Each structure stands twice: as C-alpha cells, then as structure tokens.
Amino acid sequence: MPSKKPVIAVVGGAGYIGSHTAKLLFEKGFSPVIIDNFSTGHHDFIQWGTFYTCCLSDQESLTSLLKKINPVAVFHFAASINVSESVIDPELYYHNNVNGTLNLLSSMRKANISNLIFSSTAAIYGHPESNLILESHPCRPINPYGQSKYMMEHIIKDFHEAYGLNYIIFRYFNAAGADHDHLIGEDHSPETHLIPNILMAASGVKPTLTVFGNNYDTPDGTCIRDYIHVSDLALAHVLGLNYLLDAKQSHCMNLGTSQGLSILELIKQAEIITRTSIAYKFYERRSGDASILVADASFAQSLLDWEPQHSSIDTILNTSWKWFQSRFHV
Ligand SMILES: NC(=O)c1ccc[n+]([C@@H]2O[C@H](COP(=O)([O-])OP(=O)(O)OC[C@H]3O[C@@H](n4cnc5c(N)ncnc54)[C@H](O)[C@@H]3O)[C@@H](O)[C@H]2O)c1
Incomplete structure (x- = not known):
C-alpha cells in the first residue's frame, strides 16, 4: 500500500511565493492543496497538487473545505501586497488581510487544525534603528500594508495563547528570483517590485x-534592500513545517540574506x-x-538549519x- 502523503493547505498558492513553495512541498513528498480566490494568482502556477477556488472572506466554505482536506498544516500566503495601494485604499488592506486572516484562523479552529505557517514582512519594522534588523527590533509599520501584517501577527499570537495554535511567522525581506526550471516566477499586475x-x-x-x-x-x-530568492523562502517553509510538526514550538523569524x-x-x-x-x-x-x-x-539559520542557497x-x-x-x- 502506498503511504499517504501529508496534506498541506497552501492558501494563496496560486501566487508568486505560494506556488514556489507548493512545488517544493510536492518534491519533498507532501501533498499541497492550493486554496486561492485568484484575485492576483495565476491558474497556470498550479502545477503541483490540486486546487480549490475559495476566498478568505467566505468563512463557511473555507471551514468545510478545511474539514474535507484535513491538512496537517496551513501555509498562509494570501494577502493584498501593494504598499502604495495600501496607502491609497487602507480599507481594502484591513478587510482582505486582517479580516481574511481572522476568518482563516476561525475556520482552522473549527476544523481542528493547529499548525500555521504565516507570511509576514520586513514592512512591519518601519524605519530601522540598526544596520541589521533582528526580530526584537521595534515594530512601527509606516504604511497600512505593514500595519495589517503586524495586526495579523498579533491575532496569530493571541490564538496561540488562547487556543493552542502552533505557528511560525516568517518575516520575509524582498522576495526575488524565479524557479530554476523557469516554470513559475514573479508576475504581479500592476508590477510594483x-x-x-x-x-x-x-x-x-x-x-x-x-x-x-x-x-x-x-x-x-x-x-x-535585502533580496532573498523565492526558492530559499520555499525551503525555509519546508524546514519550518518539519520543525513545527516535531517541536511544536512557535516562533517568529526573519528570512533574508543579511x-x-x-x-x-x-x-x-x-x-x-x-x-x-x-x-x-x-x-x-x-x-x-x-x-x-x-x-x-541568524535565528532562522540556526533554529531551522536554513542557509540561503540561491540568493x-x-x-x-x-x-x-x-x-x-x-x-x-x-
Ligand atoms: N513578494 C514579496 O517580496 C513579499 C515580501 C514580504 C512578504 N510577502 C508576503 O508573502 C505573501 C505572498 O506574496 P506574493 O508576492 O506571493 O503575492 P501574490 O499576490 O503573488 O500571491 C498572493 C496570493 O493570494 C491570493 N489571495 C489574495 N487574497 C485572497 C483571499 N482573500 N482569498 C484567497 N486567496 C487570496 C491571490 O490570488 C494570490 O494568488 C503575502 O502575504 C505577502 O504579504 C511578500
């Protein structure tokens, strides 16, 4: 009998970083299931695993979907990500990012899923006080996008304290580069990167x-800026998942090259x-x-034994x- 591969829900997996991570999950023996509303994602980025069209705003559908696929963990990439747009239209950012995350976490609770890997950002730090930014650096976001991500971090940490959610929060610096097989890459519209x-x-x-x-x-x-290759981000996610499943300890860490x-x-x-x-x-x-x-x-490097290879x-x-x-x- 073939062994059943562990299912990972990749929310936002039709996007840039999510699709690269789905590819690596598949290559490492997991079964990625992509959940996306295709607001900025691409159907042709889904080549590794199955997919469901669902929006984070639809908590009922999200809950039934998570109950149905029963993943060991959720990877949460789904967000609105354009800094300038967030300054012009903060409401959109708080709705999609903050409400969307709250809905996702509620659905995870209802479906008894207790492991989360979340995409945060260097934008939560605001103006840096030192040349290299540690996780302990004060967080004073200077735009609504960064604010929304910081709020999402708080909600995740509160769910950890109150309901036992295990999490890894990755604060990415500038994601860059593309898959070495040239099958997927960066394609945002409008492209601000x-x-x-x-x-x-x-x-x-x-x-x-x-x-x-x-x-x-x-x-x-x-x-x-600190440019980190998207395949190195994907690797950190797989290492983070293994750590979370083994150690069940929650952490927040930077991903960059220094x-x-x-x-x-x-x-x-x-x-x-x-x-x-x-x-x-x-x-x-x-x-x-x-x-x-x-x-x-250095924290991610030592805890996860992660070393950027492609950056x-x-x-x-x-x-x-x-x-x-x-x-x-x-
Ligand atoms: N790209 C970067 O440099 C960078 C840096 C730091 C953090 N991040 C974070 O990484 C994550 C992924 O970024 P990306 O560059 O891959 O973005 P992306 O726009 O390419 O991917 C986001 C995906 O989420 C989906 N999505 C958005 N809102 C949704 C909703 N309500 N319901 C379901 N799906 C939804 C989109 O359709 C898309 O497929 C984001 O959370 C972003 O904030 C990105």
Whole structure:
C-alpha cells in the first residue's frame, strides 16, 4: 500500500511565493492543496497538487473545505501586497488581510487544525534603528500594508495563547528570483517590485525604469534592500513545517540574506546579466518606503538549519531574467 502523503493547505498558492513553495512541498513528498480566490494568482502556477477556488472572506466554505482536506498544516500566503495601494485604499488592506486572516484562523479552529505557517514582512519594522534588523527590533509599520501584517501577527499570537495554535511567522525581506526550471516566477499586475520593473526596462517592455527617490540616507541616495530568492523562502517553509510538526514550538523569524543592495547597484548588475543598457529616471520618494531594510536572519539559520542557497544577486537576476523572457516572449 502506498503511504499517504501529508496534506498541506497552501492558501494563496496560486501566487508568486505560494506556488514556489507548493512545488517544493510536492518534491519533498507532501501533498499541497492550493486554496486561492485568484484575485492576483495565476491558474497556470498550479502545477503541483490540486486546487480549490475559495476566498478568505467566505468563512463557511473555507471551514468545510478545511474539514474535507484535513491538512496537517496551513501555509498562509494570501494577502493584498501593494504598499502604495495600501496607502491609497487602507480599507481594502484591513478587510482582505486582517479580516481574511481572522476568518482563516476561525475556520482552522473549527476544523481542528493547529499548525500555521504565516507570511509576514520586513514592512512591519518601519524605519530601522540598526544596520541589521533582528526580530526584537521595534515594530512601527509606516504604511497600512505593514500595519495589517503586524495586526495579523498579533491575532496569530493571541490564538496561540488562547487556543493552542502552533505557528511560525516568517518575516520575509524582498522576495526575488524565479524557479530554476523557469516554470513559475514573479508576475504581479500592476508590477510594483523592482526586479521585474528593471527587466521590463531592459527588454523594452517599458521605455524607462522609474526610481523612487535619490536622496535617501544611503551611500548612493537610493533605497537599500535585502533580496532573498523565492526558492530559499520555499525551503525555509519546508524546514519550518518539519520543525513545527516535531517541536511544536512557535516562533517568529526573519528570512533574508543579511546583505543589502541599493537600487543603483542592482541596475548595474542587471545590465551585465541582460547585456543591455537600462534607462532610468528619478522620481520623488514613494510614501511608506524605508531607506534601508536588511535582515539579521541568524535565528532562522540556526533554529531551522536554513542557509540561503540561491540568493546571490547573479542567481536572482539570472533566474528572473530567464523566467521573464519565457513568460513575456521577449
Ligand atoms: N513578494 C514579496 O517580496 C513579499 C515580501 C514580504 C512578504 N510577502 C508576503 O508573502 C505573501 C505572498 O506574496 P506574493 O508576492 O506571493 O503575492 P501574490 O499576490 O503573488 O500571491 C498572493 C496570493 O493570494 C491570493 N489571495 C489574495 N487574497 C485572497 C483571499 N482573500 N482569498 C484567497 N486567496 C487570496 C491571490 O490570488 C494570490 O494568488 C503575502 O502575504 C505577502 O504579504 C511578500
């Protein structure tokens, strides 16, 4: 008799990070079941496991679905993620992210599922007080997106205290790169993330790249970020799952590389990888952007024995570029 593979509910698994994680779960012998409302997700990103169309706002359907598939854990990637949009329309962010998470946790309680891995973000820290950000750094989000994620963290921690929910909260820094087989990658619409926008300018899909702000307190005046390959994020999730199932201890941890790169440094490197000259223009700062966000990810590294394998800037840009070329036929 073949052994039954443990089922993992991947909520938001039709999106960028969720789909890469579903792929790795499948490769590691789990059975991912994707739950998504396809608001920003893609049907063709679902290649590993089955899927159900369901929105976090529909708690009744969500509860029956979770009872039916009976997963050992829920991975929660589903959220609205655009910082600028959250400043213009915070209501959307609090509804989809905060209410949606509360509904999901209530459904998990009703279905007796007690393990959660949650996607949080470096955006909860706000303006950094140190070069490397530890998990103990004060959390003072500077935009509604970051606020919504911080509220979600609080709700999860309260469910842990009151109802025994086991959780791992991963605070990602900048997710980047694409699957090494070029089957899935980053495709948001509108695309606000830097690397896809650099590649649009490199390929002529967009005439120029807009760089928001050149007067930040950084050596070249542009924002510094910590880029972590999406496949390294996926690996952390699988290691986190194994840890959660074995140790049943709940933790919150950063996922990043501890290396910062400025926008201008990234453009320069992208010009080498794409063998093009990338036209860019400066525009005023975007509301809600911190100048520098770089992780101290030593806690995740030691607790989970996790080491980023794919997060050199060359690998990130190479995989992104190959994916971009195959996706958009450029
Ligand atoms: N991309 C990054 O750099 C980054 C950085 C830090 C944190 N995060 C977090 O990681 C998670 C995944 O990000 P991503 O880049 O893959 O985003 P994404 O937009 O590609 O994926 C999100 C998925 O969730 C689904 N979804 C959204 N609202 C839903 C709802 N109400 N019900 C059901 N499904 C819903 C979308 O259809 C989509 O498939 C998010 O929670 C985001 O806040 C992302």
